[in-house]
Amino acid sequence: MTNVNHTHDVSTMCQYCEQRFTSVLCRAKHEFLDEMNSQKVCNIYKKGQTLFNEGSHPFGVYCINSGKVKLAHLGDDGKEQIIRLLKGGDVIGYRALLSGDRYSASAVALEDTQVCFIPKELFTNILKSDASLAFEMMKLLSDELHKTEMKLTHLAQKPVRERLAETLLFIKETYGFEEDGITLNVRLSREEIANLVGTATESTIRLLSEFKRDNMVELDGKKIKIINQKKLARTANLQD
């Protein structure tokens, strides 16, 4: 976890951040951006490292600059349920902070990830004085709620096969392809995919093999290539 906060280094300033057009936080008014810039702490988390743990108290929010992060609950029996996948421009940790709860999920880097930390007080102060940012945050929360509700319905009503196909397409939507235009641009273990789908690891492995047999995907270690997206979408039985 390397601290890379050099306030005068242009590369770490919010005003010049690569994510300044995508992240909600960067829609704050200029005065607040300046303040955020001076108070934030930037860190690099190596693959597998934890940004925060389920059950601990939030001290602020995290803005992902680059990299990939998974957000996951630990079920009662110790099984992980992946709730969200995050990338550059995404903000995490606001849910618990706004509710006044402890974190209800853990955030773990899926690859080396650069993150800016904004302290709690600053974040809430900005929200309280910048109505339009508050409105954006509400939109973000609403979208997240909507997505989660849809996942809930699908989990309740769709068979594993459809959910896996849907999840592969979701991963593609989130992280896109590599330069070759077919390889999913993230390395997830079969277990992690299973924890995203909400099924057993073996079921995921079996179905991935079927998808391969049916020429929808190609498998090469942890690399997953989508070679027939249409067919995969049909398998997912999407209509929304």
Place this chain on the structure above:
Amino acid sequence: MTNVNHTHDVSTMCQYCEQRFTSVLCRAKHEFLDEMNSQKVCNIYKKGQTLFNEGSHPFGVYCINSGKVKLAHLGDDGKEQIIRLLKGGDVIGYRALLSGDRYSASAVALEDTQVCFIPKELFTNILKSDASLAFEMMKLLSDELHKTEMKLTHLAQKPVRERLAETLLFIKETYGFEEDGITLNVRLSREEIANLVGTATESTIRLLSEFKRDNMVELDGKKIKIINQKKLARTANLQD
């Protein structure tokens, strides 16, 4: 659907509303409360009537004064998934409105329900000018998101038996008991309970019979009495 908006009738004024201490909307500043009071439209929906339908455009938000409402998605195969149960003081319809989407779920009265409708423009204007109300709305959204994420995890990881027990306790938390202190204060069909749990109607019926055999509940038509809440909680295997 009877219109009961008599602006000068004290019984329908926000300032004197029974829910004025429980509902988020009533935490708006006084000036906005006055405006809400003059612009709102109050209606009574009879049991089974629809407040709004999945797929239609939101024109405002609904504040429940009294009664009970279910919020449900329609799955691709036409199966209903109940997302939320609502009661007096709850606000619905804000999710779609904030996201700028159409409604992603339908709201149906579970019994005769009195509702105030606040037009879209007023609602968004108030949110944009009343930062503390906006903050409360964010809290509300965060809580809702949290609950939905927990449901998702349980749906993915817990067997139907545990989820049904959990759902019965959730209904009790939401609507409480009747005067006798044991009968759930809402009438839901077995199918609706199944759609809340995320399972088949027959499975719900079967398990309810088991719960009865094991002296956890008593069944009397649609009335469900919880006679051993401890045992039910153990069956639900709750730890959070």
Place this chain on the structure above:
DNA sequence: GCAGACCAATGACTTTTATCATATTACTAA
């Protein structure tokens, strides 16, 4: 009160999915 519709209950059966066991392959560290 009665017919018709709807809902609840239950048995029989099927399908889906999880679990367990065991290879096989890939990855890691000495």
Place this chain on the structure above:
DNA sequence: TTAGTAATATGATAAAAGTCATTGGTCTGC
């Protein structure tokens, strides 16, 4: 390199849950 560990793959089996079919009950409107 090589041993050792972890991840993937696949078969066999078990358990869970869904579907279908039938019956009896309850409610509703005529």
